[in-house]
Amino acid sequence: MRVFWTPEALQDRIDIWDYIAINNPSAALKMDLIFSASASRLADHPQMGRTGKTTGTREWVVHASYRMVYEISDESIWILALVHTSRLWPLVR
16 A cells, blocks of 8 residues: 655644754654654554544554554555644544
């Protein structure tokens, strides 16, 4: 399967990088590598995460602080968001 990042998920990734890099650029790099490796693993094991809180999604805790929200569509995996584990997901409006 092919893995794609939505613009929103890419922005989450950038925001996480920017936040961590303020105090520790090497930790920001390590976290980003975790996100990349996790996305690659999903290509081979798309059912890795549990059923998500939003219909049609799955969620996988890729690090103690972050979960990856994604959906499977035909032969593609769409990463929808990277969410800090202390935050509500999905956002309540």
